[in-house]
Amino acid sequence: MGKNLKVLFVSAEVAPYAKTGGLADVAGSLPEVLSGMGIDIRVVFPGYRGIDAEQEYVADFPVTIGNRLETCILKRIKDAPVTTYTVNNYCYYYRDGIYMHHDDGERFSFLCRASLDLCRAIGFKPDIIHMNDWHSGPVALLLKEQYKQRDSFFSNIKTVLTIHNLEYQGHFEKDILFLLGLPEELFTPEGVEFYGKFNFLKAGILYADKINTVSPTYSEEILTPEYGEGLEGVLFNRRKDLCGILNGISHSQFNPETDVYLKYGYNEENLSGKRRNKSLLQAELGLPVENVPVVGVVHRLVLQKGLDLVIKAFDKMMELRIQFILLGTGDPNLEKCFVSLMHKYPRQVAVRIEFNEELAHKIYSGSDIFLMPSRFEPCGLGQMISLRYGTIPLVRETGGLKDTVIDIGRDLTRGNGFTFSEYTPYAFLGALQRAVEVYRNKPGLWLAMVKRGLKTDFSWENSAKQYLNIYNSALRE
Numbered sequence: 001m002g003k004n005l006k007v008l009f010v011s012a013e014v015a016p017y018a019k020t021g022g023l024a025d026v027a028g029s030l031p032e033v034l035s036g037m038g039i040d041i042r043v044v045f046p047g048y049r050g051i052d053a054e055q056e057y058v059a060d061f062p063v064t065i066g067n068r069l070e071t072c073i074l075k076r077i078k079d080a081p082v083t084t085y086t087v088n089n090y091c092y093y094y095r096d097g098i099y100m101h102h103d104d105g106e107r108f109s110f111l112c113r114a115s116l117d118l119c120r121a122i123g124f125k126p127d128i129i130h131m132n133d134w135h136s137g138p139v140a141l142l143l144k145e146q147y148k149q150r151d152s153f154f155s156n157i158k159t160v161l162t163i164h165n166l167e168y169q170g171h172f173e174k175d176i177l178f179l180l181g182l183p184e185e186l187f188t189p190e191g192v193e194f195y196g197k198f199n200f201l202k203a204g205i206l207y208a209d210k211i212n213t214v215s216p217t218y219s220e221e222i223l224t225p226e227y228g229e230g231l232e233g234v235l236f237n238r239r240k241d242l243c244g245i246l247n248g249i250s251h252s253q254f255n256p257e258t259d260v261y262l263k264y265g266y267n268e269e270n271l272s273g274k275r276r277n278k279s280l281l282q283a284e285l286g287l288p289v290e291n292v293p294v295v296g297v298v299h300r301l302v303l304q305k306g307l308d309l310v311i312k313a314f315d316k317m318m319e320l321r322i323q324f325i326l327l328g329t330g331d332p333n334l335e336k337c338f339v340s341l342m343h344k345y346p347r348q349v350a351v352r353i354e355f356n357e358e359l360a361h362k363i364y365s366g367s368d369i370f371l372m373p374s375r376f377e378p379c380g381l382g383q384m385i386s387l388r389y390g391t392i393p394l395v396r397e398t399g400g401l402k403d404t405v406i407d408i409g410r411d412l413t414r415g416n417g418f419t420f421s422e423y424t425p426y427a428f429l430g431a432l433q434r435a436v437e438v439y440r441n442k443p444g445l446w447l448a449m450v451k452r453g454l455k456t457d458f459s460w461e462n463s464a465k466q467y468l469n470i471y472n473s474a475l476r477e
């Protein structure tokens with residue numbers, strides 16, 4: 001289907017090598033499906049310290065940053081399912097943590113330039129460069145304002161930008177323009193300036209040939225001031241080239257029958273493994289092993305995820321005689337708050353402040369209810385992963401959550417979770433009360449929902465076809 005099409009897929013994170021959130025999951029699974037459709041797709045991300053995979057040298061070449069030449073050593077991950085490169089530079093990437101360094105603007109400027117330069121260096125001429133989030137936004141700008149003008153090698157390349165989260169835009173000082181070798185004239189409100197700063201994502205939105213978000217609902221929400229993060233006007237001007245494509249998840253990575261992190265595998269015909277995993281989870285986290293609804297959370301602890309609603313409703317939640325398990329890292333205030341709630345309710349609450357893939361899988365499997373009361377949610381993978389493990393999502397009706405979870409009260413035959421709309425602790429608590437009520441008093445209905453979730457197809461096939469369509473429409477124009 002995608003025969004002869006060549007794509008370079010640029011991302012700051014790629015699972016399982018470097019991950020803080022959903023972007024990594026997408027970059028680690030979508031390209032493989034596109035490759036299966038016949039596309040020659042190659043993934044590139046920074047060679048951070050601590051990548052747990054064998055890599056081999058491919059090439060090295062100079063990358064211009066400001067008035068310096070930096071060296072890029074290009075490596076390839078040996079056993080990756082699709083060709084996956086890392087761009088390596090000791091000063092920029094050989095340190096702990098992916099983000100939050102004082103020179104992130106420069107580090108990701110290097111990623112942008114190195115991604116373009118590697119094409120020349122290894123003679124790979126992509127039809128499409130697929131950028132993801134702010135980190136690679138300036139690729140489209142560089143391509144149009146610089147590379148295409150200087151070198152015919154780049155003439156026919158088109159760009160697609162996927163916005164995984166509009167909240168993170170990459171605002172840096174104006175001198176990024178100098179680092180990228182671009183003229184000052186671009187620094188205007190109509191151009192890449194955003195309230196006195198250089199805005200990486202805005203550069204991508206302005207210059208990409210096609211743009212998409214990771215769910216249909218979010219692609220509409222971001223055109224409004226409530227969800228547009230100040231870029232609603234810029235996005236509105238590009239609406240002709242903007243669409244929403246729902247993320248998928250990797251059915252092999254998230255598979256309750258074969259998951260290596262789980263002691264007991266299970267499927268919709270035999271759920272005993274899920275019950276046993278629940279007991280193991282309770283025991284591992286020091287909670288009483290008893291038949292109460294276990295409510296799980298696995299998130300970056302940031303305002304977006306709506307956990308302030310959970311905190312405000314917490315005492316009332318505990319009166320529902322549930323257990324609450326949270327895994328996450330992020331905002332220190334949220335971390336402290338959940339740890340103190342664990343101390344307040346030691347027999348009902350377990351909190352782990354860490355990034356832990358294994359424990360995440362155990363929570364997806366061992367919980368009964370999975371919470372995502374997000375303020376906004378571009379797509380959300382947690383609700384899809386939890387459904388795949390037969391765990392019922394409780395979500396706020398926004399973005400991709402609205403596109404994937406149907407309240408059982410609204411549709412008895414298709415309902416797969418519990419939803420609420422208003423962003424208030426009362427609305428959240430109301431949905432949780434309904435969920436606990438069904439769990440305790442309507443076991444037949446609960447079981448039907450669990451099975452429906454386990455059977456749902458969230459694989460990438462459909463969405464990958466839509467990506468192929470936007471690649472083709474970018475090429476046609």
Ligand code: ADP
Nearest residue numbers: 021022299300328354355356357360380381382
């Ligand atoms: P976002 O991209 O906003 O972080 P998503 O729901 O799209 O949210 O994806 C989050 C991904 O990151 C999921 O795969 C989730 O399991 C994982 N994740 C988040 N926090 C942790 C953590 N502390 N430990 C392990 N996995 C985590």
